[in-house]
Amino acid sequence: MDKQKILRAGKIASQVRDSIRNEIKSGMLLVEIADAIEEKIIELGGKPAFPTCLSIDDAAAHYIPYHDDKSVARGILKVDMGVHVDGWIADTAFSLDLENDEENKKIILASEKALDAAIKNFKKGGKIRNVGSSVKNEIEKFGFSPIVNLSGHSIENYDLHAGISIPNFDNSDETEIKEGLYAIEPFATNGVGRVKDGKPSATYILQSEKNPRSSEAREILKFIVEEYKTLPFCSRWLVKKFGLKSLISIKQLEENGNVYNYPVLMESSGGKVAQTEHTILVEKNNVIVTTK
Numbered sequence: 001m002d003k004q005k006i007l008r009a010g011k012i013a014s015q016v017r018d019s020i021r022n023e024i025k026s027g028m029l030l031v032e033i034a035d036a037i038e039e040k041i042i043e044l045g046g047k048p049a050f051p052t053c054l055s056i057d058d059a060a061a062h063y064i065p066y067h068d069d070k071s072v073a074r075g076i077l078k079v080d081m082g083v084h085v086d087g088w089i090a091d092t093a094f095s096l097d098l099e100n101d102e103e104n105k106k107i108i109l110a111s112e113k114a115l116d117a118a119i120k121n122f123k124k125g126g127k128i129r130n131v132g133s134s135v136k137n138e139i140e141k142f143g144f145s146p147i148v149n150l151s152g153h154s155i156e157n158y159d160l161h162a163g164i165s166i167p168n169f170d171n172s173d174e175t176e177i178k179e180g181l182y183a184i185e186p187f188a189t190n191g192v193g194r195v196k197d198g199k200p201s202a203t204y205i206l207q208s209e210k211n212p213r214s215s216e217a218r219e220i221l222k223f224i225v226e227e228y229k230t231l232p233f234c235s236r237w238l239v240k241k242f243g244l245k246s247l248i249s250i251k252q253l254e255e256n257g258n259v260y261n262y263p264v265l266m267e268s269s270g271g272k273v274a275q276t277e278h279t280i281l282v283e284k285n286n287v288i289v290t291t292k
Contacts, residue, residue, distance in 0.1 A: 001088070001157075001180070001181065002086070002088050002157075003281070005085040005086055005088040006085075006088045006089075006090070006181060006281055006290055007281075007288070007290055008045070008046070008085045008088075009046055009049075009083045009084055009085045009088050009089060009090035009290070010083075010090040010279060010289075010290025010291045010292075011290075012041060012044045012045065012046040012083045012085075012090070013041075013046075013081065013082070013083040013090035013091075013092045013279070013290075013291045014090075014092065014291050014292060015040075015044060016037055016040045016041055016044065016081065016083070017079070017081065017092050017094060017291070019040065020033070020036065020037055020040070020079070021079075021094060021096070023036070024073055024077065024079070024096060024098075025073065025098075026072075026073055026074055026098040026099070027072050027073065027074070028072060028073045029065075029069070029070070029071070029072055029073075030054045030063075030065040030069055030071045030072065030073060031065035031066070031067070031068075031069045031071075031236070033052070033054060033065075033073060033079075034051070034052040034054060034064070034065050034236070037052045037079075037081050038051075038052060041081070041083050045085070046083040046084060046085050047083070047084055047085075048081070048082060048083065048084075049082030049083055049084040049089045049090070049091065049160060049231055049232075050082045050160060050203070050231060050232040050233075051064040051203050051232060051233065051234035051236070051237065052064065052065075052079070052080070052081050053078065053079075053080035053081075053093075054073070054077060054078070054079060054080075055077075055078045055080070055264070055265075055273070055275075056071075056073075056074060056075045056076065056077055056078075057074075057075040057076055057272045057273070058191070058266055058267040058270045058271060058272060058273060059078075059198065059264055059265070059266055059267075059273075060078075060147060060150060060187055060189070060195045060265045060266065060267050060273040060275070061078070061080065061150065061187075061195070061264075061265045061275070062201045062203060062262050062263065062264045062265050063201060063264050064201050064202060064203045064234045064236070065236060066202055066235065066236060067235065067236040067239040067240070069236075073096075073098055074098050074099070075098060075099055075104070075272070076095055076096070076097060076098075076099075076104050076107065076108065076272050076273065076274055077095065077096045077098055078093060078094075078095045078273065078274065078275045079093060079094055079095070079096065080092075080093035080185075080275065080277065081093070082160070084158075084231065086157075087157040087158035087229070087231075088157060088181075089155050089160060089181070089279070090279045090290055090291050091155065091160070091183040091185075091277060091279050091291070092277050092278055092279060092291040093185060093275045093276060093277035094275075094276055094277075095107075095108045095111060095274040095275055095276060096108075103190065103272075104272065104274075106142055106143075106144075107142075107144055107188050107189065107190060107272055107273075107274040108188075108274040108276075109142065110138065110139045110141075110142035110144050110188040110274065111139070111186045111187065111188040111274040111275055111276040112276045113138050113139075113141075113142075114134070114135045114136075114138040114139045114146070114168075114186035114188060114276070115135075115184060115185075115186050115276045115277070115278060116138075117134040117135065117137070117138040118131050118134050118135050118152075118166075118184045118186060119184065119278065119280065119287075119289060120134070121134045122177060122182070122184065122280055122282070122287060123177065123282065123287055124176075124177055124178065124179060124282050124283075124284065124285075124287075125176050125177065126176065126177045127173070127174055127175065127176055127177070128164075128165075128166065128167065128171070128173040128174075128175045128176075128177065129167070129170045129171055129172055129173045129174065130170075131166055131167070131177075131184070132166070132167035132168055132169045132170050132171055132173075133169070133170035135167075135168045135169065135186045136168060136169040136170060138186075139168075139186065139188045142188070144188045144189060144190055145188070145189055145190075145191070145192065145193030146168035146169055146186060146187060146188060146189075146193055147168060147187035147188075147189055147193050147194060147195055147267070147273065148167070148168060148169050148193055148194060149194050149195055150168065150185070150187050150195055150265070151165040151166055151167050151168060151185075152165070152166030152167075152168075152182060152183045152184040152185045152277070153165055153166060153182070153183050154166075154180055154181065154182050155180075155181040155182065155183060155279070156180075156181070158229050158230045158231060159230060160231060160232065164182070166182060166183070166184050166185075168186055168187060177282060178282070179282050179283055179284060180281075180282055181279065181280070181281055181282075181290075182279070182280045182282065183277060183278070183279050183280070184277065184278060184280060185275055185276070185277035186275070186276060186277075187273055187274070187275050188273070188274050188275075189267050189271040189272060189273045189274075190271045190272055191267040191268065191269040191270060191271015191272070191273070192267075192268055192269040192271065193271075194267070194268045195265040195266060195267055195268060196265070196266055196268045197263040197264075197265065197266075198263055198264035198265065198266040199263065199264055200261045200262075200263055200264075201234075201261065201262045201263060201264045202234055202235040202236070202261065203232050203233070203234045203235075203261070203262045204232065204233055204234065204235075204250065204253075204254070204259040204260060204261050204262070205230070205231070205232045205233075205259065205260050205262070206224055206225065206228065206229070206230060206258065206259055207257060207258060207259060207260050208256075208257050208258050209221065209225060209258070210256065210257070210258065212249075212252050212253055212256045212258060213252070213256075214249065214252060216245060216248070216249045217249040217252045217253055217256070219242075219249075220238060220242060220246055220249045220250065220253065221253055221258055223241065223242075224253075224258075224259070232262070235247060235250055238250060277291075278290075278291045278292065279291045
């Protein structure tokens with residue numbers, strides 16, 4: 001692991017997060033918020049590790065604005081952003097109440113306090129289940145539920161979800177935490193505490209490099225392989241690079257099995273959702289919150 005690049009990505013992520021938090025207002029176009037975040041990441045010397053997620057209310061995760069998106073910031077807005085430096089990733093998220101609503105504020109606070117509790121329990125040799133238990137207990141203190149089928153995750157170079165899940169409840173997993181990089185992301189809701197697949201998000205990840213039929217699709221596939229590798233990307237980025245013709249090509253790549261299109265994840269009962277997230281580097285005798 002490249003500690004220097006991990007810490008650099010974390011610093012950029014925290015700078016962008018803290019800067020943009022004060023700039024977001026109700027009624028702003030989501031696409032303008034996403035563009036501002038991603039441009040700032042690049043300006044500071046990083047690259048987006050995935051498209052900025054701007055999910056509202058019962059959309060728990062994976063809402064990514066289209067190039068011509070007219071959606072505006074409102075309700076509980078979850079801002080989930082990632083930065084990478086040569087594939088070493090920092091993943092962080094926060095939630096904003098844009099309605100000045102007391103219950104919204106309480107749901108957000110529940111997710112924030114759950115993250116604090118999880119970090120206190122996150123150390124080498126600690127058990128995965130105990131981290132999940134601390135998240136659930138903290139959220140339930142506020143009268144809400146964790147989302148049990150969303151979780152944090154281990155991170156490797158150019159691999160955002162590297163195989164180990166960090167649950168938001170006690171899942172009886174006796175696995176011990178080892179040295180490495182992890183994202184912890186409690187989701188709190190006033191709903192039933194589960195998500196289901198919604199509409200496609202126009203966020204993709206590479207699955208196969210087999211040749212598509214059209215030359216345009218082959219050109220875009222080559223760019224995806226070289227630029228994004230195994231990290232997620234979105235149609236908005238391709239439109240910026242190749243124009244509107246890329247929308248036809250990405251559809252062809254999806255049909256050819258080259259890319260997978262993530263769905264937006266919706267709270268199953270329509271409950272509002274808040275998310276808070278930090279990235280954690282676990283060393284032999286130390287734990288560093290890289291995105292603090």
